[in-house]
Structure formats: C-alpha cells, structure tokens
Amino acid sequence: MSSQAGKVALITGAAQGLGKAFSEALLKKGARVCVVDVNSERGEATVNDFIQKYGKENAAFIKCDVTSQQEMENAFTFATSTFGGIDLVCNNAGLSGENQWEQMININLLSVVRGTKLAIDHMSKHRGGKGGIILNVSSMAGLMTTHLSPVYCATKHGVAAFTQSWAKNPDCEKMGLRFHTLCPAFADTQMVKSAEERVPDSATAAKLMEEYGLMSPETVAEAFMQLVEREDTTGAVLSVSKGYGMRWIKEGTQP
Numbered sequence: 397m398s399s400q401a402g403k404v405a406l407i408t409g410a411a412q413g414l415g416k417a418f419s420e421a422l423l424k425k426g427a428r429v430c431v432v433d434v435n436s437e438r439g440e441a442t443v444n445d446f447i448q449k450y451g452k453e454n455a456a457f458i459k460c461d462v463t464s465q466q467e468m469e470n471a472f473t474f475a476t477s478t479f480g481g482i483d484l485v486c487n488n489a490g491l492s493g494e495n496q497w498e499q500m501i502n503i504n505l506l507s508v509v510r511g512t513k514l515a516i517d518h519m520s521k522h523r524g525g526k527g528g529i530i531l532n533v534s535s536m537a538g539l540m541t542t543h544l545s546p547v548y549c550a551t552k553h554g555v556a557a558f559t560q561s562w563a564k565n566p567d568c569e570k571m572g573l574r575f576h577t578l579c580p581a582f583a584d585t586q587m588v589k590s591a592e593e594r595v596p597d598s599a600t601a602a603k604l605m606e607e608y609g610l611m612s613p614e615t616v617a618e619a620f621m622q623l624v625e626r627e628d629t630t631g632a633v634l635s636v637s638k639g640y641g642m643r644w645i646k647e648g649t650q651p
C-alpha cells in the first residue's frame with residue numbers, strides 16, 4: 397500500500413498549475429486533498445474533475461485568499477472537519493510580476509508564514525495533531541538572483557530561509573513535524589505564460605529558459621512526491637529543472 401494512502405493534504409493555489417499537479421500526484425497515491433484557492437470557478441472545476449476520477453470522499457474545494465488570516469483559518473478548519481485531520485500542508489500559492497510587488501510579498505512570503513504557522517497549530521502532536529509535513533514552494537529564484545525579478549527572488553529566498561530555519565528547531569521532533577523546500581525552475585503554467593507576455597524580448601530571460609528548459613507541471617510533481625515520501629529527513633531542499641533534473645541542494649537531517 398502507498399505510504400500516502402488515507403493521508404490528508406491541504407494545498408494552497410491548487411486550482412491550476414503546480415498545485416493542481418501536486419494534488420493529482422497525491423490523489424493517485426490514495427491521499428485525500430483539500431484544494432485551497434482564491435479562484436473559485438477554477439477551483440471547483442478542478443475538484444469536480446478530481447471527484448470524477450478519484451471519488452467524492454477524496455477531494456474538496458474551499459475558496460480562500462491566502463492573504464486573509466480569517467479565510468486561512470477557515471480553510472484549515474474546513475479541511476480538518478471534512479477529512480478528520482491534516483497530514484501535509486503545501487504552501488504553494490504564488491504570484492509573479494514586479495509591478496505588483498506589495499501583493500507579491502503578501503502572497504509569496506507573508507502568506508507562507510501564515511500557512512506554516514497554522515499548519516504547526518493544526519498538526520503538532522503536542523496540540524493534539526498527528527504530526528506531518530510542511531512543504532513550502534520556493535523556486536530556482538530562491539537559490540539564485542536575477543535583475544529580472546528582484547522582489548520575486550527576495551520572496552523565494554525568504555521562503556527557503558524561513559522553511560529551513562523551522563526545520564532546525566529542536567522542538568520539531570516532539571511536534572512530529574518535518575519541513576521541506578521545493579525549488580522548481582520554469583514549468584509550463586499560467587505564471588510563466590504571463591511572465592513571457594510581460595518580458596517578451598528579454599535576452600536574459602531567453603538565456604535562462606534555454607539553460608533550464610520548461611518542465612511540465614507533472615515533472616515538478618515528481619520532485620514534490622520525492623520530498624513528501626522522504627520520511628527519514630527534515631529540512632531538505634530539492635531543486636528541479638528540465639535542464640538539470642532533480643538536485644538535492646540540501647539532503648536535510650534526521651527528524
């Protein structure tokens with residue numbers, strides 16, 4: 397039996413793109429998924445598709461803006477009451493576009509902190525939870541820098557630093573919590589399509605794209621599953637790109 401059978405995942409920004417692919421990879425392994433997204437039309441369509449394929453008891457949607465503390469609390473309460481607990485939280489919702497830099501910091505960094513804190517409250521063993529994994533989505537932009545997207549890079553470096561810092565907390569073992577960071581390069585989602593429209597002629601962007609290539613969301617989901625299934629470690633950082641494949645930037649340590 398898959399190690400994910402019966403597990404419950406809450407994934408933000410899962411109506412489309414990478415979050416949707418992560419959700420489907422888990423559903424294929426027998427997990428149950430709470431799709432959290434601000435886009436209710438797309439979120440409901442995604443969950444209806446999941447229900448057709450994997451059964452109505454295994455997927456649910458809740459509309460939630462991750463920048464709202466109240467809506468995020470509601471999403472965690474909804475997932476817990478619908479599925480009887482949470483085993484995995486993936487803070488994935490994100491935005492690019494330097495002209496919306498305040499909203500980007502709010503979604504990409506502040507809301508990852510918010511989602512992580514709520515995940516700790518809901519999953520910690522010493523608070524009645526079962527323990528679990530907190531997997532935060534950074535980026536290749538969290539491992540390097542480029543003048544094309546200084547604020548995006550700052551948010552993604554922040555996500556990586558925040559997540560690895562939590563993994564070093566000695567209390568994590570008694571909390572039963574493990575923290576991992578996923579750093580994908582370019583993947584074929586709406587985010588990259590919109591970015592291409594914004595910087596169509598950038599030689600730097602074209603050079604980066606040529607070096608790293610463009611992955612399918614399913615390829616990124618394979619890396620996501622590698623992290624989810626590494627039960628022997630915490631604080632792992634995994635990068636994935638078409639050009640270089642999967643690379644363990646940090647293997648992590650004993651939980």
Ligand SMILES: NC(=O)c1ccc[n+]([C@@H]2O[C@H](COP(=O)([O-])OP(=O)(O)OC[C@H]3O[C@@H](n4cnc5c(N)ncnc54)[C@H](O)[C@@H]3O)[C@@H](O)[C@H]2O)c1
Nearest residue numbers: 409412413414434461462488489490535582583585586587
């Ligand atoms: N696509 C890539 O090349 C790539 C590379 C590295 C990292 N990432 C990261 O992966 C994550 C997912 O990106 P994607 O490519 O799937 O993008 P996407 O635009 O396809 O999907 C993002 C999802 O997040 C949701 N979302 C946005 N703001 C929200 C909010 N305030 N509250 C709730 N949901 C919200 C959107 O509705 C959408 O469903 C992001 O954190 C992104 O930075 C993407």
